[in-house]
Amino acid sequence: MRRVFIAGAGATPIGEHWERSLRDLMAEAALRAIQDSGLDKKSIEAVYIGNMSSGSLQGQEHLGALLATWIGIPGVAAAKVEAACASGGAAFHQAFLAVASGLYDRVLVVGVEKMTDAVTADVTSALIMADDQEYVAFTGASFVGLNALVYRAYMSEFGAKQEDIALFAVHDHKYAVNNELAQFRREITLDDVLKSPLVADPIRLLECAPIGDGAAALVLCSEEAVKSSRRNDTLVEVAASTVATDVLSLHDRETLTTLRATVKAAERAYRMAKIEPEDVDVLEVHDAFTILGVIHVEDLGFAKKGEGWRLLKEGELEIGGKIPTNTLGGLKARGHPVGATGVYQIYDVVKQLWGEAGANQVEGAEIGLAQNVGGVGGTVVVTILRRVR
Amino acid sequence: MRRVFIAGAGATPIGEHWERSLRDLMAEAALRAIQDSGLDKKSIEAVYIGNMSSGSLQGQEHLGALLATWIGIPGVAAAKVEAACASGGAAFHQAFLAVASGLYDRVLVVGVEKMTDAVTADVTSALIMADDQEYVAFTGASFVGLNALVYRAYMSEFGAKQEDIALFAVHDHKYAVNNELAQFRREITLDDVLKSPLVADPIRLLECAPIGDGAAALVLCSEEAVKSSRRNDTLVEVAASTVATDVLSLHDRETLTTLRATVKAAERAYRMAKIEPEDVDVLEVHDAFTILGVIHVEDLGFAKKGEGWRLLKEGELEIGGKIPTNTLGGLKARGHPVGATGVYQIYDVVKQLWGEAGANQVEGAEIGLAQNVGGVGGTVVVTILRRVR
Numbered sequence: 001m002r003r004v005f006i007a008g009a010g011a012t013p014i015g016e017h018w019e020r021s022l023r024d025l026m027a028e029a030a031l032r033a034i035q036d037s038g039l040d041k042k043s044i045e046a047v048y049i050g051n052m053s054s055g056s057l058q059g060q061e062h063l064g065a066l067l068a069t070w071i072g073i074p075g076v077a078a079a080k081v082e083a084a085c086a087s088g089g090a091a092f093h094q095a096f097l098a099v100a101s102g103l104y105d106r107v108l109v110v111g112v113e114k115m116t117d118a119v120t121a122d123v124t125s126a127l128i129m130a131d132d133q134e135y136v137a138f139t140g141a142s143f144v145g146l147n148a149l150v151y152r153a154y155m156s157e158f159g160a161k162q163e164d165i166a167l168f169a170v171h172d173h174k175y176a177v178n179n180e181l182a183q184f185r186r187e188i189t190l191d192d193v194l195k196s197p198l199v200a201d202p203i204r205l206l207e208c209a210p211i212g213d214g215a216a217a218l219v220l221c222s223e224e225a226v227k228s229s230r231r232n233d234t235l236v237e238v239a240a241s242t243v244a245t246d247v248l249s250l251h252d253r254e255t256l257t258t259l260r261a262t263v264k265a266a267e268r269a270y271r272m273a274k275i276e277p278e279d280v281d282v283l284e285v286h287d288a289f290t291i292l293g294v295i296h297v298e299d300l301g302f303a304k305k306g307e308g309w310r311l312l313k314e315g316e317l318e319i320g321g322k323i324p325t326n327t328l329g330g331l332k333a334r335g336h337p338v339g340a341t342g343v344y345q346i347y348d349v350v351k352q353l354w355g356e357a358g359a360n361q362v363e364g365a366e367i368g369l370a371q372n373v374g375g376v377g378g379t380v381v382v383t384i385l386r387r388v389r
Numbered sequence: 390m391r392r393v394f395i396a397g398a399g400a401t402p403i404g405e406h407w408e409r410s411l412r413d414l415m416a417e418a419a420l421r422a423i424q425d426s427g428l429d430k431k432s433i434e435a436v437y438i439g440n441m442s443s444g445s446l447q448g449q450e451h452l453g454a455l456l457a458t459w460i461g462i463p464g465v466a467a468a469k470v471e472a473a474c475a476s477g478g479a480a481f482h483q484a485f486l487a488v489a490s491g492l493y494d495r496v497l498v499v500g501v502e503k504m505t506d507a508v509t510a511d512v513t514s515a516l517i518m519a520d521d522q523e524y525v526a527f528t529g530a531s532f533v534g535l536n537a538l539v540y541r542a543y544m545s546e547f548g549a550k551q552e553d554i555a556l557f558a559v560h561d562h563k564y565a566v567n568n569e570l571a572q573f574r575r576e577i578t579l580d581d582v583l584k585s586p587l588v589a590d591p592i593r594l595l596e597c598a599p600i601g602d603g604a605a606a607l608v609l610c611s612e613e614a615v616k617s618s619r620r621n622d623t624l625v626e627v628a629a630s631t632v633a634t635d636v637l638s639l640h641d642r643e644t645l646t647t648l649r650a651t652v653k654a655a656e657r658a659y660r661m662a663k664i665e666p667e668d669v670d671v672l673e674v675h676d677a678f679t680i681l682g683v684i685h686v687e688d689l690g691f692a693k694k695g696e697g698w699r700l701l702k703e704g705e706l707e708i709g710g711k712i713p714t715n716t717l718g719g720l721k722a723r724g725h726p727v728g729a730t731g732v733y734q735i736y737d738v739v740k741q742l743w744g745e746a747g748a749n750q751v752e753g754a755e756i757g758l759a760q761n762v763g764g765v766g767g768t769v770v771v772t773i774l775r776r777v778r
């Protein structure tokens with residue numbers, strides 16, 4: 001396998017972009033990433049789009065050719081990659097393989113989702129398509145409802161209280177304040193979270209990642225091609241890119257409190273990068289709900305099962321703690337435009353490794369890990385990045 | 390790049406499968422392909438699903454994890470790949486890269502579409518999502534309407550008559566008779582075609598590929614892994630796999646009668662396989678409408694521009710002719726479950742190269758080419774297969 005490097009990164013702010021369409025968002029992120037790389041856009045050979053719901057929400061498929069048209073590079077190879085909320089990570093994995101294979105030297109990956117201004121289905125209906133339509137969605141279950149089951153099981157099994165878990169939202173909001181791309185740039189208190197409206201018992205509104213629009217993009221290059229990029233001075237390599245699935249629905253699982261796909265994808269990634277969890281300097285986890293943030297920290301090997309909330313409570317997930325986590329706001333506060341999220345996460349890790357994370361910089365960060373989850377853990381993508389100079 | 394081989398193939402018949410769901414179809418094709426390969430299903434490491442419209446038509450996304458669950462191999466890497474009607478070919482391309490990269494040794498690709506029994510959008514609405522929703526679909530244009538423009542332009546530019554072009558449907562039906570997976574196993578006459586109802590002037594009903602349900606699957610292996618497959622005796626290699634895009638919509642093109650994406654993808658593929666068009670023994674073209682079959686034969690280099698219909702009329706596309714084309718029925722008569730088609734095409738070529746095409750066998754076929762088209766040529770995938778023993 002050839003080595004793969006990050007040559008450029010670009011993203012739009014996340015929010016309710018009523019004045020911008022799906023294509024506007026993905027074109028903006030793509031052009032920012034290409035500009036950031038310093039490469040000629042005509043040198044891009046392949047494009048991958050991570051997106052979950054453009055068919056259902058915008059009545060638009062074929063995003064690969066649409067983006068290639070819209071940014072003026074028709075001719076490139078292109079495809080959309082979908083794995084529910086892990087679509088962005090899954091698209092990144094394909095971009096990685098495309099360069100690693102030797103067929104392409106310069107590949108663009110764009111994650112995009114426009115969740116406001118939907119035309120053909122509502123967002124709740126679109127999101128539950130991540131689970132089994134015939135056995136789960138059909139019953140009327142919603143995505144937040146399924147995660148409420150996980151939340152209850154975790155509290156029951158490990159004796160954690162809601163105030164221990166809900167802290168994850170407070171944590172994320174604190175770091176989003178300094179991220180100019182974040183959807184919610186304000187701090188919230190634990191009291192705010194616990195007093196916010198109940199969405200699906202026990203999950204409170206402020207424990208849920210918001211709905212939003214946004215796009216993030218990265219340019220991936222071979223060792224030879226990255227030399228002519230602007231990013232050759234502070235060089236970040238893809239040390240591992242792995243994907244694992246689990247049985248799609250909770251009712252088929254042996255446990256609700258471990259995502260086996262995370263465990264598998266992480267094992268593969270640590271082996272591929274030849275590192276251990278303690279080597280990781282900065283972490284991005286897929287906290288679509290506070291309880292997931294806690295569980296992910298455990299499944300990725302940073303805490304024993306049932307003790308992730310202790311790490312959170314003791315401040316070990318903060319900058320300066322044991323493992324700085326979601327340092328630019330995470331899903332809860334940076335935002336969660338579902339198919340874009342996996343690329344935003346890697347974008348945030350790359351910014352840390354390039355030393356461009358501003359007020360939230362983790363000093364000397366060399367290795368970062370991003371974990372992107374589809375459905376209630378049906379697909380998990382793990383990406384490990386390493387600064388090599 | 391590592392060499393990539395076909396280790397197994399399986400497919401369902403194409404038709405109106407009212408008694409079978411999307412998951413039933415893809416599971417059947419997948420299990421048939423794995424069984425055909427002789428490999429243990431637990432040895433599969435990654436799965437790619439080619440599908441266009443499961444979100445719009447079945448309210449179901451996340452097909453990768455769904456299939457992994459349903460055939461009993463949760464844990465594998467998985468994703469859905471979408472490029473409109475070229476989704477199957479695009480998924481095959483990713484499966485190819487996955488093995489070529491060195492990360493995976495045994496990869497399953499499944500193309501699937503269920504177009505009957507749609508729940509959330511009608512099929513005409515779903516198909517036009519392949520073109521630009523805001524600039525084309527919004528006007529009320531349908532997919533067949535857009536192809537009617539191409540048809541008129543071709544007749545006007547090259548002096549071909551409808552009876553010359555409509556012959557493509559007659560050609561396909563003749564070969565589908567002997568294909569037990571084909572949707573329409575009966576011959577039709579030119580008179581039948583020309584007297585069938587007008588759908589979008591000048592396109593007649595029997596010039597259009599039908600709507601149908603189906604799934605096709607292939608197992609791709611590295612050189613080492615294919616040795617333990619049942620297909621190691623008559624070994625077929627992926628000699629080239631390429632993708633190219635063009636501007637998405639007809640109104641942005643310099644010409645309506647050449648698909649530039651085909652020309653580009655084909656150039657890349659011939660270079661990659663180190664062959665010329667005249668080396669190809671068996672050809673599959675994406676004849677969603679008769680006029681497209683004619684144009685593709687030209688754009689792929691088998692006839693001069695404006696003369697593809699002559700090849701058809703002179704019998705040169707028949708078995709025994711210059712370039713045997715759509716020898717198992719093509720889109721018109723084998724069928725066109727859109728996201729599955731690209732995989733069915735490669736399946737048909739592989740059957741020819743394995744010498745398993747039955748009554749329609751092209752004797753001594755060693756090199757085959759399949760061309761899969763998304764939208765009105767927004768994406769084109771070209772695959773060249775070579776029998777190496």
